[in-house]
Amino acid sequence: MSVEELERESPPGAKAAEMDAEQASQPSEALQSSQSLQSSEATQTVGSRTLALWEIASVTLSFLIIAWVVLPFAENSKLVGGIPLLFALALMFLSHRARGEGAREIGWRFDNFVRALRLLLLPMLAAAALVVLVGWLNRSFRLSKLQEWQWVVWLPVWGLIQQYALQGFINRRAQIVCGRGWPSTLVVASIFALLHLPNPWLTAATFAGGLIWASVYQRVPNLPALALSHGLMSLMLVWALPPTALKSLRIGFKYFG
Amino acid sequence: MISRRETGETPEALARLTHYLIIKSIVDVLFVGVFAVGFYYTAFSPYLRGWLDDASLRGVSGWAVNSADARSPVEVQLYIDGRFVESRLAEFPRPDLVAAGATEDERHGFYFFLPPLEEGEHEARVYAVHASGAGKRRTLQQLGNPFRFRLEATPAEPFFRGWLDEANAVSVRGWVVSREDLRARVEVQLYIDGRLVETRVADQPRRDLVESGIPEGEYGFFFFTPPLPPGEHEARVYAVHQSADANGRTLRLVGRPARFTIPQ
Numbered sequence: 001m002s003v004e005e006l007e008r009e010s011p012p013g014a015k016a017a018e019m020d021a022e023q024a025s026q027p028s029e030a031l032q033s034s035q036s037l038q039s040s041e042a043t044q045t046v047g048s049r050t051l052a053l054w055e056i057a058s059v060t061l062s063f064l065i066i067a068w069v070v071l072p073f074a075e076n077s078k079l080v081g082g083i084p085l086l087f088a089l090a091l092m093f094l095s096h097r098a099r100g101e102g103a104r105e106i107g108w109r110f111d112n113f114v115r116a117l118r119l120l121l122l123p124m125l126a127a128a129a130l131v132v133l134v135g136w137l138n139r140s141f142r143l144s145k146l147q148e149w150q151w152v153v154w155l156p157v158w159g160l161i162q163q164y165a166l167q168g169f170i171n172r173r174a175q176i177v178c179g180r181g182w183p184s185t186l187v188v189a190s191i192f193a194l195l196h197l198p199n200p201w202l203t204a205a206t207f208a209g210g211l212i213w214a215s216v217y218q219r220v221p222n223l224p225a226l227a228l229s230h231g232l233m234s235l236m237l238v239w240a241l242p243p244t245a246l247k248s249l250r251i252g253f254k255y256f257g
Numbered sequence: 258m259i260s261r262r263e264t265g266e267t268p269e270a271l272a273r274l275t276h277y278l279i280i281k282s283i284v285d286v287l288f289v290g291v292f293a294v295g296f297y298y299t300a301f302s303p304y305l306r307g308w309l310d311d312a313s314l315r316g317v318s319g320w321a322v323n324s325a326d327a328r329s330p331v332e333v334q335l336y337i338d339g340r341f342v343e344s345r346l347a348e349f350p351r352p353d354l355v356a357a358g359a360t361e362d363e364r365h366g367f368y369f370f371l372p373p374l375e376e377g378e379h380e381a382r383v384y385a386v387h388a389s390g391a392g393k394r395r396t397l398q399q400l401g402n403p404f405r406f407r408l409e410a411t412p413a414e415p416f417f418r419g420w421l422d423e424a425n426a427v428s429v430r431g432w433v434v435s436r437e438d439l440r441a442r443v444e445v446q447l448y449i450d451g452r453l454v455e456t457r458v459a460d461q462p463r464r465d466l467v468e469s470g471i472p473e474g475e476y477g478f479f480f481f482t483p484p485l486p487p488g489e490h491e492a493r494v495y496a497v498h499q500s501a502d503a504n505g506r507t508l509r510l511v512g513r514p515a516r517f518t519i520p521q
Binding site: 047048051054055058061062065069070073074080083084087090091094095097098099100 | 266270271273274275277278281282284285288289292293296300
């Protein structure tokens with residue numbers, strides 16, 4: 001049985017539920033001990049959930065600081081902007097260690113790359129068709145930005161960083177807070193959209209993208225596939241949508257500049 | 258839901274994580290604080306000094322100096338009633354600044370003519386412009402306090418230049434020239450104690466104005482003072498401005514009102 005099949009058949013949390021059920025069927029003495037264990041477990045779970053919430057808030061705040069404080073006021077110094085990013089990455093790394101998460105578990109792997117791409121293909125085609133339709137209606141196709149090769153190369157790299165933070169960290173913490181499925185997917189998409197405010201088109205696009213990527217990640221955690229999809233969709237947006245609508249992908253305080 | 262049992266978290270690990278989060282929160286606050294202070298000192302120069310001395314019918318005046326680079330004049334901007342009026346360099350001679358020890362060089366004064374304003378209360382603010390971020394960012398620092406003043410007449414500036422030189426029991430005289438067309442003859446009206454006395458055209462020769470940098474021409478006006486009862490009186494001369502818009506003709510005060518006394 002492959003790792004993915006194991007994950008699908010036995011989703012995280014099922015083992016815990018089984019153990020809780022076993023404990024509930026014990027005789028009364030054992031039940032008392034089990035109840036006290038459950039109570040202690042509940043307290044610790046609440047602690048873990050609160051911590052997960054704090055982690056989400058902390059990492060989100062780092063990205064908000066970059067978009068709303070550093071980049072607009074530091075003469076576009078990417079170096080200064082890198083400081084809060086570094087803090088966030090350090091916290092994510094330490095948090096993975098504290099919670100015992102390995103790189104493979106987070107999604108740094110290639111064994112399920114094709115499977116993740118297969119899942120992404122249909123929604124990506126649908127989104128691409130929609131973007132092309134908007135571009136065709138507006139007659140706004142343009143290649144100028146795509147000729148800047150450094151920018152084109154940077155997109156998937158930046159996409160990978162974003163997807164790692166968003167899925168490899170926030171998605172996983174959101175699952176600790178509200179479980180796997182729609183609630184955590186919505187949380188991830190909302191945070192992704194929040195980070196792209198106040199650019200209306202980008203906020204809408206990232207909310208939709210966030211839903212798809214978060215949902216795919218929960219089924220097949222693979223960050224390179226998500227980064228590739230992220231980069232391609234960004235290219236599509238820049239190629240097809242009018243620059244006035246996207247405002248050069250500006251977000252945060254720079255959107256007003 | 259991913260449980261603690263699955264991830265292999267231990268209470269110690271969670272406690273450690275709590276410490277990391279506390280440290281990161283503190284570091285975040287410190288970073289934003291240091292960044293904000295750094296930005297403040299970059300965007301707003303602590304070396305800019307100055308004051309808005311006066312705002313009245315005569316104009317708006319004051320001084321500004323950048324202590325870090327006292328030789329370069331500071332750019333100042335005038336706002337009246339919250340609206341931008343004009344930007345210029347503070348390089349007017351102000352010997353009193355040197356005398357007071359405020360600056361080493363006297364050329365740090367500024368003077369703005371008032372724009373066309375309605376009669377009534379107005380507020381003038383003057384800001385020093387500070388460029389930072391390799392000139393990409395320009396910030397305004399207010400000089401002194403906002404200055405409230407009351408206009409009882411609309412000044413001749415910026416459409417005319419002129420002055421009411423003298424008003425006495427015999428005559429009222431001065432000069433006025435149109436800034437738009439030096440050859441144009443300006444129509445002027447004399448008011449005494451708020452009543453129209455006479456309308457004339459400023460067409461008297463005033464060769465003395467050449468020394469003031471005004472091209473030779475006929476810009477002077479001269480009125481005989483009408484018979485007035487003994488006591489204090491006020492003379493005002495207005496230039497008639499014909500605007501292209503719907504406002505039509507407006508009277509714009511030349512110089513300042515002049516007070517004079519008719520003896521018993």
